[in-house]
Amino acid sequence: MFSYNLRLGLKSLRRTPGVAALMIGAIGLGVGVCVTTLTVWILMSSNPLEHKNDILYAVTMDNWDPLQPMYPRSPELPPNQVTYRDAMAVFESDIPTRKVVMRKASFVLDPAHAEGLKPFAIVARLATRDFFPMFDVPFLYGGPWDEDQDRAGAPVVVLSKDINRKVFGGEDSVGRTLQLDGKDYKVIGVLDEWAPMPKVYDLTTGAFDWPEEVFMPFEIGIRQELPSSGNVQCWRNQTLNTFGEFLQSDCVWIQFWAELPNRECVERFQTFIDNYAREQKKLGRFERPINNRLSRPDEWMKANEVVRDDNRVLVGLSFMFLAVCLLNMIGLLLAKFLGGAPVVGLRRALGASRGEIFKQHLVEVGLIGLGGGVAGIVIAALGLLGIRRMYENYDALTRLDVSMGLIALGLALLSGLLAGLYPTWRVCNTQPARYLKTQ
Amino acid sequence: MLQMQSVSKVYRTDLIETHALREFSLSVKEGEFVAVTGPSGSGKTTFLNIAGLLETFDTGTYVLDGENVSGLSDDQRSRIRNRKIGFIFQSFNLIPDLDVFDNVDVPLRYRGMSASERKRRIGEALELVGLASRMKHIPAQLSGGQQQRVAIARALAGSPRFLLADEPTGNLDSLMARQVVDLLEDINRRGTTIVMVTHDPELARRAHRNVHVMDGQVTDMQPFTAKPLVAASAVG
Numbered sequence: 001m002f003s004y005n006l007r008l009g010l011k012s013l014r015r016t017p018g019v020a021a022l023m024i025g026a027i028g029l030g031v032g033v034c035v036t037t038l039t040v041w042i043l044m045s046s047n048p049l050e051h052k053n054d055i056l057y058a059v060t061m062d063n064w065d066p067l068q069p070m071y072p073r074s075p076e077l078p079p080n081q082v083t084y085r086d087a088m089a090v091f092e093s094d095i096p097t098r099k100v101v102m103r104k105a106s107f108v109l110d111p112a113h114a115e116g117l118k119p120f121a122i123v124a125r126l127a128t129r130d131f132f133p134m135f136d137v138p139f140l141y142g143g144p145w146d147e148d149q150d151r152a153g154a155p156v157v158v159l160s161k162d163i164n165r166k167v168f169g170g171e172d173s174v175g176r177t178l179q180l181d182g183k184d185y186k187v188i189g190v191l192d193e194w195a196p197m198p199k200v201y202d203l204t205t206g207a208f209d210w211p212e213e214v215f216m217p218f219e220i221g222i223r224q225e226l227p228s229s230g231n232v233q234c235w236r237n238q239t240l241n242t243f244g245e246f247l248q249s250d251c252v253w254i255q256f257w258a259e260l261p262n263r264e265c266v267e268r269f270q271t272f273i274d275n276y277a278r279e280q281k282k283l284g285r286f287e288r289p290i291n292n293r294l295s296r297p298d299e300w301m302k303a304n305e306v307v308r309d310d311n312r313v314l315v316g317l318s319f320m321f322l323a324v325c326l327l328n329m330i331g332l333l334l335a336k337f338l339g340g341a342p343v344v345g346l347r348r349a350l351g352a353s354r355g356e357i358f359k360q361h362l363v364e365v366g367l368i369g370l371g372g373g374v375a376g377i378v379i380a381a382l383g384l385l386g387i388r389r390m391y392e393n394y395d396a397l398t399r400l401d402v403s404m405g406l407i408a409l410g411l412a413l414l415s416g417l418l419a420g421l422y423p424t425w426r427v428c429n430t431q432p433a434r435y436l437k438t439q
Numbered sequence: 440m441l442q443m444q445s446v447s448k449v450y451r452t453d454l455i456e457t458h459a460l461r462e463f464s465l466s467v468k469e470g471e472f473v474a475v476t477g478p479s480g481s482g483k484t485t486f487l488n489i490a491g492l493l494e495t496f497d498t499g500t501y502v503l504d505g506e507n508v509s510g511l512s513d514d515q516r517s518r519i520r521n522r523k524i525g526f527i528f529q530s531f532n533l534i535p536d537l538d539v540f541d542n543v544d545v546p547l548r549y550r551g552m553s554a555s556e557r558k559r560r561i562g563e564a565l566e567l568v569g570l571a572s573r574m575k576h577i578p579a580q581l582s583g584g585q586q587q588r589v590a591i592a593r594a595l596a597g598s599p600r601f602l603l604a605d606e607p608t609g610n611l612d613s614l615m616a617r618q619v620v621d622l623l624e625d626i627n628r629r630g631t632t633i634v635m636v637t638h639d640p641e642l643a644r645r646a647h648r649n650v651h652v653m654d655g656q657v658t659d660m661q662p663f664t665a666k667p668l669v670a671a672s673a674v675g
Binding site: 001004011015343346347348349350351352353354355356431432433436 | 488491493494513514517518520521522526528532534536537545546548549550551593597605
């Protein structure tokens with residue numbers, strides 16, 4: 001009977017192609033807008049470190065101005081980066097099984113050996129070696145630097161897949177030399193595709209930026225006195241004349257993550273950084289109440305407002321728009337179904353139960369829903385393309401994947417069925433005798 | 440086959456009550472061909488709708504094929520319509536975008552028959568009405584008489600116990616009307632009980648018995664004579 005109802009549904013849609021197109025268009029538009037905003041919202045709010053959510057912690061310490069918190073809108077939050085001196089002190093702890101301090105720096109890369117390629121600017125992440133295993137960074141060739149190279153700030157680099165393709169044509173470049181700011185660095189590893197979105201490990205500059213192009217030991221930046229290309233925030237009114245003074249200042253510019261495998265480790269490490277803060281208080285620092293935090297990736301994303309309230313509002317509005325589209329569809333369906341009431345009356349006279357008529361019309365609205373789903377996918381793809389054109393940073397967020405395509409179809413089908421319930425119910429209550437004389 | 444006892448039906452609006460049937464009593468035996476006549480508004484169609492379980496009634500009893508149908512649910516009435524009753528309407532009531540085969544198929548679909556069984560029955564029914572060669576035509580490609588024969592094939596395909604015909608020749612010219620009546624007589628001869636509402640005295644004369652309805656009541660009922668239909672046809 002389903003195939004029969006399917007055939008009747010298709011015939012019915014072909015009989016009124018204009019109305020069918022309007023209904024499919026209405027549902028497609030509503031679903032398309034919803035899927036566009038949902039795609040962005042889901043990708044924004046997804047946690048690429050979900051599988052490590054219970055063991056990775058962003059470390060923050062409140063060394064800020066005693067007169068005002070860093071974030072007046074969220075006074076309970078400490079700064080989202082730490083000072084160099086605090087980072088180095090806490091880094092000495094052996095409680096975390098892994099730990100990383102890191103920052104960003106800019107270089108000019110001179111691809112002397114790559115024909116036709118002029119020097120260009122790149123952004124590098126300077127991090128301690130645990131960065132790679134902590135954030136599950138995949139390697140295509142080679143691997144991370146070792147502990148000695150880490151400590152000594154050896155001139156070694158790990159390249160992203162893209163930069164390796166650009167500079168070395170995608171070949172295994174391990175052992176080759178790369179010139180950055182006029183200095184030679186030995187390539188010891190090349191990453192595979194890797195683009196965690198949001199970029200949880202550093203939410204201080206562009207949560208949806210692509211990962212850096214080059215990775216190198218943290219210590220290089222200290223020894224070469226490289227300025228940070230990330231956010232540097234200071235509160236104390238002081239003049240910093242040298243890099244050494246900057247390192248000893250209360251400016252926050254380092255990201256610190258710790259891997260703490262169990263509750264006990266978390267408590268011990270929390271105690272450790274709190275005790276450190278108490279000691280610092282004695283030295284006249286950390287003048288605010290002690291407020292050191294270990295934030296899981298999901299808490300970290302929330303604290304850094306990766307998904308802003310207006311994104312949520314936008315998703316809500318898009319669903320309201322879908323509701324308006326569905327209201328229009330209900331009107332069109334009602335007109336279409338009641339226009340077919342004489343045939344329904346005839347079918348009822350010939351023995352169709354209300355249930356059979358209900359199923360027949362539900363299959364028809366299901367077809368409209370599926371058509372709307374396909375239209376919605378096209379509209380969503382166009383919408384995301386539009387966003388991509390307007391905001392290039394959102395490139396990674398605005399790709400429609402298979403799961404969102406299925407969600408679009410499911411949403412459209414569900415919407416179609418919901419919109420079709422009332423018109424279907426109305427037509428099911430057609431009294432068979434009413435139309436038989438007049439059909 | 441059909442026994443109505445004191446059946447009443449009142450249509451009510453805010454302003455007016457219309458008594459469509461008043462204490463309507465009628466008995467139709469198996470194998471009968473009964474013509475129900477009467478002026479417009481006399482209650483003929485209401486009787487036919489109630490007889491065909493297309494409408495409910497207010498009071499009285501109605502026994503169809505030995506079953507009291509007074510308190511049946513909508514689904515139960517649908518099932519009985521589908522299995523026991525065939526309908527023939529004045530305006531044919533074919534579904535315009537289905538071909539002849541699919542139109543005849545409609546009641547069989549709701550009976551849950553296998554595809555092969557449906558195909559066999561449709562073929563036989565269309566053979567009987569002489570339209571087996573027009574299975575793939577849509578109604579608009581057929582004459583009025585052919586459309587009514589398709590409607591008769593649709594009514595017959597399910598092998599109903601009785602046929603209800605509402606002005607079956609009302610939209611046909613005299614030649615086509617005659618062909619349709621001949622067909623109905625043939626069907627009746629094969630054992631199907633027929634109740635036909637008509638304005639046409641000529642057509643009514645072809646039935647075994649005439650029941651005259653006036654103001655929702657049976658006013659005149661010629662007795663069942665079991666006259667030979669061939670002779671009746673010759674007279675008509």
